[in-house]
Amino acid sequence: MLNEQIIMAGFGGQGVMSMGQLLAYAGMLEGKDVSWLPSYGPEMRGGTANCSVIVSDTPVGSPIVTEATAVIAMNRPSLDKFEPVLKTDGLLLINSSLIDRKANRNDVKVLEIPANEIANELGSGKVANMVVLGAYLEASKALKIDSVMEALKKVFGPSKEHLLPTNKAALERGAEIAKNLK
Amino acid sequence: MAKVLMKGNEAIGAAAIKAGCRFFFGYPITPQNELPEYMSRxxxxxxxxxxxxxxEVAAINMVYGAxxxxxxxxxxxxxxxxxxxxEGISYIAGAELxxxxxxIVRGGPGLGGIQPAQSDYFLATKAAGHxxxxxxxxxxxxxxEMTDLVMESFDIADQYRNPVMVIGDGMLGQMMEPVELREPKKRDLPAKDWATTGTAGRNYRNVINSLALxxxxxxxxxxxLQAKYREIEKNEVKYEVYNCxxxxxxxxxxxxxxxxxxxVIxxxxxxxxxxxxxxxxSLWPFPYDVINEYADRTKAFLSVEMSTGQMIxxxxIGANGKKPVYFYGRTGGMVPEPDGIMAEIKKILGGAK
Structure with a gap:
């Protein structure tokens, strides 16, 4: 039974919040119960940002994730802060482009993704979040990439439709890396 | 309508507009700013x-006027x-509007903080004004539920000529969940023949006032007013009983x-x-009778709040001395963690044996 409890974290501007919203949106489109809870507070520009996403086959109780099934760390402070919150056998995704250390935990599954490098190869540094999201989807099998694409289409609207192919490529590259790392 | 993913604060706005609300007067404060922002758009x-x-004082008096x-x-x-x-809320209640x-409650007292809290229970249910x-x-x-209740609250307000408060916290305001805007059950609402809409077609003036010397x-x-409140207590109690x-x-x-x-359950x-x-x-009217009924079926009650204990x-009152009522809470913007609540439950049940 699906009950994904994910924490996504990074610094402001890395698309952490949108990545979480897209996942929740995709979950909704697949008929799952979902919630998206952002951290909010007096943050400065470039400060930390994180959100908790729950995608479940059963109604969501508390939207707060206290024992994560997956943690996506886009930068070093996020890894330091949220690695301990991960459940045993949980999934830890590390953006190795920006994080200079290995995982401390050895009771979890670790995926190192050079997200920024891949995003740059694809021609837009902005899609680093999509690379990691693609890797997460492949490793967790929680939702389909197609659902995320459908969600993206709705979020972008007609004016930004031209951005879809790059995002799709990023999701697929992320998924491919996750597959090969297995 | 298909479900959409919406932030709590924005969903309140969408529900209000759908319910026919056409006037919003406010002043910014975290953590509810997405609501006025949505309404302005x-x-x-x-x-x-x-x-x-x-x-805020001006805003509530504009509400009074409208x-x-x-x-x-x-x-x-x-x-x-x-x-x-x-002050304005008291005037509105006095003038029966x-x-x-x-x-969207934040930690207090004073300016407090901006994280989620439930420490305005007293304010909302006992003393929203003089x-x-x-x-x-x-x-x-x-x-x-927030969108459902916001839509219904306009009907409740109209039915009883009474202000309604919908209370949430920063977490509900900021989080996103799927919503579908649904019409509330239709109520038979009285005509607003008391409104100050000019004297065209009648030979008397409607007066809105809360002064009576x-x-x-x-x-x-x-x-x-009290007779009206008894009527509300009879008709408008809302609650959920879960796993009881x-x-x-x-x-x-x-x-x-x-x-x-x-x-935790x-x-x-x-x-x-x-x-x-x-x-x-409904925090007011409070489901006293339900608490009283279930007092016969449980060993104890535990009030869990994001305050130092206001609903307890x-x-x-509901339990009326039949069973003990314990308390567990965090405050100041701290959110109770499942482990803390669970430890308290074990402590209580261990002691009760």
Whole structure:
């Protein structure tokens, strides 16, 4: 039974919040119960940002994730802060482009993704979040990439439709890396 | 309508507009700013008016005026801002005008912080201003329920000519969940023949007022208000009873906190402890009778709140001495963690044996 409890974290501007919203949106489109809870507070520009996403086959109780099934760390402070919150056998995704250390935990599954490098190869540094999201989807099998694409289409609207192919490529590259790392 | 993913604060706005609210007066404060922002963008599109007032005091008095003219109107704020509105809320209640006041509660007292809290329970249910009056207070626990209650609150306000407060916290305001805007059950609403809409077609003036210098008159007015409140108590109690067949203990929690308790219920089941939940949805009128009924079926109650214990008094009134009422809470913007609640439950049940 699906009950994904994910924490996504990074610094402001890395698309952490949108990545979480897209996942929740995709979950909704697949008929799952979902919630998206952002951290909010007096943050400065470039400060930390994180959100908790729950995608479940059963109604969501508390939207707060206290024992994560997956943690996506886009930068070093996020890894330091949220690695301990991960459940045993949980999934830890590390953006190795920006994080200079290995995982401390050895009771979890670790995926190192050079997200920024891949995003740059694809021609837009902005899609680093999509690379990691693609890797997460492949490793967790929680939702389909197609659902995320459908969600993206709705979020972008007609004016930004031209951005879809790059995002799709990023999701697929992320998924491919996750597959090969297995 | 298909479900959409919406932020709590924005969903309140969407629901209000759908319910026919065309006037919003407010003043910014975290953590509810997405609501006025949404209204500033969306109200003009439907011919409505959004106005950012010079202060909370001004905003609530604009609500007073618009409500007096018969409009569907609302304001929103967070705790310190609601304190500022207190005088106006009392006037509105005294003049018997319908409106919606949204309070996305933050930690206090004073300016406090901006993280989620439930420390305005006293304010909302007992003392939203001076004088002998009541607000209908509704406390949703999900974004879907928030939109349902916001839509219904305008009808409740119109039916009883009474202000309604919808109370949430920063977490409900900021989080996103799937919602579908659904029409509430149709109510037979009285015509607003008291509104100050000009004298065209009649030979008398409608007057909106809360001043009554003759004590005999003012007492009469108060008794009329009280009769109305008894009617509301009879008709408008809302609550959810969850997992209360044969419970060892019943937790009582509302809003965000009730969702954390639901997680705790699952965890406790794994350890063979059966925890029930009574979730007041209307904080006033409070579901006293439900608490009283379930007092016969449980060993104890546990009030779980994001405050130092404000709802516990009402649970005690409901339990009427039949069973002990315990308390667990965090405050100041701290959110109770499942482990903390569970430890408290074990402590209580261990001691009760």
């Amino acid at each position: 969306e109200l003009p599109k439907v011919g409505g008016t959004f106005l950012q007032a010079e202060s 409500a007096g003219a018969g409009a569907r109107v609302m304001t929103s704020s967070s705790s310190p801002g609601i304190s500022l509105k207190a 319908p409106c919606l006041i949204v309070n 004088g002998d009056f009541r607000l209908v207070v509704l406390a949703p626990a999900s974004i879907q 003759d004590p005999a008159e003012l007492e009469k007015h108060n008794l009329k 067949d044969n419970p060892d203990i019943i937790a009582v929690a509302y809003g965000t906190t009730s969702r954390i308790v639901k997680n 699952g965890k406790c089941k794994e350890e063979g402890i059966n925890v029930g939940l009574i979730r007041p949805i 008094d009402d649970i005690k």
